[in-house]
Amino acid sequence: MNSIFISTLTFTIMSAVFALLLTIADRTVNNYGEVKLTINEEKEFVVKGGSSLLSTLIDEKIFIPSACGGKGTCGYCKVKVPDGGGPTLATELPFMSKEELESHTRLSCQCKVKQDIKIQIPDALFNVQEYDAVVDKIVDLTDIIKLVRFQLPEGAEINFKPGQYVQLKAPIYEGNDEEVYRAYSIASSPTYKNYLELVIGYVPLGVATTYVHRHLQIGDKVYINGPFGDFYYQDNDREMIMVATGTGAAPILSLLNYMNENDIKRKCTFYFGARRPKDLFLLDYYKKLEETMYDFKFIPTLSGLTEEDIWSGEVGRVDKAIDKFVENGEKKEAYLCGGAPMIDSIVKLLNAKGIPDELIYYDKF
Amino acid sequence: MIELNPMIIFVAAIFTNNMIFSNFLGMCSYIAVSKEIPTSMGLGQAVTFVLACTSVINYLIYYYILVPLNLEFLRFIIFIVSIAAFVQLLEMLLERYLPNLYYALGIFLPLITVNCAILGVSLFMIIRNYTFLQSFAFSVGAGIGWTLAIVALAGIRQRIKLDSVPAGLRGSGIALITTGLMALAFMGFSGIVQIQ
Numbered sequence: 001m002n003s004i005f006i007s008t009l010t011f012t013i014m015s016a017v018f019a020l021l022l023t024i025a026d027r028t029v030n031n032y033g034e035v036k037l038t039i040n041e042e043k044e045f046v047v048k049g050g051s052s053l054l055s056t057l058i059d060e061k062i063f064i065p066s067a068c069g070g071k072g073t074c075g076y077c078k079v080k081v082p083d084g085g086g087p088t089l090a091t092e093l094p095f096m097s098k099e100e101l102e103s104h105t106r107l108s109c110q111c112k113v114k115q116d117i118k119i120q121i122p123d124a125l126f127n128v129q130e131y132d133a134v135v136d137k138i139v140d141l142t143d144i145i146k147l148v149r150f151q152l153p154e155g156a157e158i159n160f161k162p163g164q165y166v167q168l169k170a171p172i173y174e175g176n177d178e179e180v181y182r183a184y185s186i187a188s189s190p191t192y193k194n195y196l197e198l199v200i201g202y203v204p205l206g207v208a209t210t211y212v213h214r215h216l217q218i219g220d221k222v223y224i225n226g227p228f229g230d231f232y233y234q235d236n237d238r239e240m241i242m243v244a245t246g247t248g249a250a251p252i253l254s255l256l257n258y259m260n261e262n263d264i265k266r267k268c269t270f271y272f273g274a275r276r277p278k279d280l281f282l283l284d285y286y287k288k289l290e291e292t293m294y295d296f297k298f299i300p301t302l303s304g305l306t307e308e309d310i311w312s313g314e315v316g317r318v319d320k321a322i323d324k325f326v327e328n329g330e331k332k333e334a335y336l337c338g339g340a341p342m343i344d345s346i347v348k349l350l351n352a353k354g355i356p357d358e359l360i361y362y363d364k365f
Numbered sequence: 366m367i368e369l370n371p372m373i374i375f376v377a378a379i380f381t382n383n384m385i386f387s388n389f390l391g392m393c394s395y396i397a398v399s400k401e402i403p404t405s406m407g408l409g410q411a412v413t414f415v416l417a418c419t420s421v422i423n424y425l426i427y428y429y430i431l432v433p434l435n436l437e438f439l440r441f442i443i444f445i446v447s448i449a450a451f452v453q454l455l456e457m458l459l460e461r462y463l464p465n466l467y468y469a470l471g472i473f474l475p476l477i478t479v480n481c482a483i484l485g486v487s488l489f490m491i492i493r494n495y496t497f498l499q500s501f502a503f504s505v506g507a508g509i510g511w512t513l514a515i516v517a518l519a520g521i522r523q524r525i526k527l528d529s530v531p532a533g534l535r536g537s538g539i540a541l542i543t544t545g546l547m548a549l550a551f552m553g554f555s556g557i558v559q560i561q
Contacts, residue, residue: 007436014430014443018450029457087468112460 036116040123053079053108053119063128063225064121065167069180070109077108084117130225131156133196135218141281144202145247146213147187149195150224157193158226160186162233162258163251163335163363166196166226170208173215182208185337185363186227187250189257196224199250231363233258234333238359240268241326241334243318243346246279248337251363253282255335260293267295269325273318273342275304277311299325318342319349329354336362371502373558374495378506380554384482385514386547391482395515395544396537398473405519408473409512413505415455415477416486419448420504423487424497437491444487452478482511493560518543 032049037056039045047056054070054077057063068074075095082104088096092107108119137149152158158166167181188197203209216222233255242252252270259266274280279302286298301314301321314321326332334350336343343362350360384390391412398408423444431437456474459467467474477483486507490500521543530539 003435006434007439010430010434010436011439011442014426015446018446022450022453025454025457029461086464089468 032114038118040120049113053111053113056113064108065228072110078105079108080120081106082118084115085111133224135220142279147199149197151195160190160227162190162254163231164227164229166224169223170211176207180207185251187253191261199247201247231361238331238333242270243336245273245338245342251337265294269297271318271321272300277309333359340364371498374499375502375506377558377560378503379510383510384507386551390485391480394476394480396540399515399518402519405515409515411473412511413508416504416508419451420500424500448483449478
């Protein structure tokens with residue numbers, strides 16, 4: 001009995017001593033005092049040194065896109081650090097191209113603020129804000145896709161371009177012990193600045209999607225920041241080809257809503273790929289858009305039909321439908337959203353049809 | 366036990382009792398980080414440095430805290446905790462005061478926390494009843510021996526890259542076979558000194 005007590009006590013005390021030493025070191029050795037952070041040569045902040053550039057910027061309410069929560073695995077939080085960032089770490093090299101290395105681009109989650117530092121970020125990121133929103137509507141679109149509406153606090157506004165995305169914070173819940181941000185495209189129209197609609201599919205073992213599908217209830221409070229992204233509506237008079245699979249329909253919906261509300265007179269066709277009829281959603285809504293919009297056509301195409309399914313529309317993957325309906329790429333531009341293999345093959349197909357890379361906009365996930 | 370000169374232990378730890386080739390300890394990072402000579406050299410230096418420091422710390426903890434309290438059996442868990450804490454502390458100190466070394470060692474430092482050669486050396490020095498000086502010589506020798514092994518493997522692997530290795534053996538497979546052959550070659554040193 002006595003030896004159990006002594007050994008437990010000894011181990012506890014020794015662990016406590018080590019923990020104390022580390023805490024003291026963190027407070028003293030790791031304390032770099034106050035340093036000056038200059039953004040784009042104009043805005044200056046005095047910040048506490050010692051933590052990562054990403055978290056320092058978040059403390060100053062500047063949100064850099066980041067999906068992994070600062071672990072250095074997503075590679076989204078790139079920022080130009082012309083001065084004071086120190087050398088690029090080995091953990092960042094896999095994410096950097098040669099040009100980025102030469103322009104002193106860093107992953108802001110790996111770059112530590114230790115001295116006066118100068119950084120450059122796109123001006124659009126100043127527009128990014130964090131909102132505490134409340135869930136006010138959840139609709140099951142299919143058995144694995146939900147449409148969730150988030151109401152922003154009274155008076156708060158989010159200014160975004162149709163096609164952009166926001167990041168939703170998944171909190172700690174049973175089975176998940178760390179907070180992560182995940183990106184979701186906005187499906188609602190930018191005309192309504194006081195709420196956001198996101199289309200969220202269920203991914204087995206996905207941290208944020210499990211949270212949304214299994215735990216999120218109407219009335220829950222969530223944190224959202226945004227808007228981000230360079231996939232958005234381009235103002236011109238080219239004919240539009242829109243392609244999406246699954247939850248990739250979200251940014252396309254935002255585009256369509258925007259064009260519908262502003263009565264934009266452009267021809268556009270939306271090719272939507274799914275496996276079976278039960279994976280299609282908002283069909284009535286598209287039908288309504290076909291009637292009210294200037295020249296819009298919705299073409300769903302199914303690639304995984306079984307014998308029990310009744311279907312008279314297009315069959316096969318989206319490439320097949322595009323190949324059938326798009327004769328040439330003259331005066332056309334394309335908006336794609338979906339998984340990487342789908343996007344890669346569609347880009348190749350559209351190139352072959354004569355649409356150059358710079359007129360193909362896409363959002364890969 | 367026979368009183369061994371620390372210098373003998375030092376030489377033996379490098380050649381005849383090499384951590385990799387005779388004990389097969391620390392294999393994980395040995396295989397993973399032996400693709401290029403400069404990086405393997407960096408990791409080797411970090412391992413040697415941490416080995417030398419942790420063996421001293423663990424020696425003091427064992428003989429001045431655990432033995433008087435009759436808690437020798439706690440050495441496994443205590444050594445692991447002290448190694449982990451030390452590596453954390455070292456990382457912070459290096460980053461602040463020796464940034465060049467910090468950037469050179471980079472991501473290897475945290476990797477060392479789970480390198481079992483480090484724990485192995487601390488346990489060997491207890492099992493073999495080394496004195497303080499002997500322990501220190503042993504740990505530095507073991508570190509240099511480990512570095513020698515990983516740099517030698519990296520050199521060989523850089524050349525193997527140019528050869529046509531059977532598909533199933535590429536990567537770790539051929540590295541393990543190479544390690545076995547190198548271990549055989551190191552047995553040639555066994556006549557120099559012997560420690561146990």
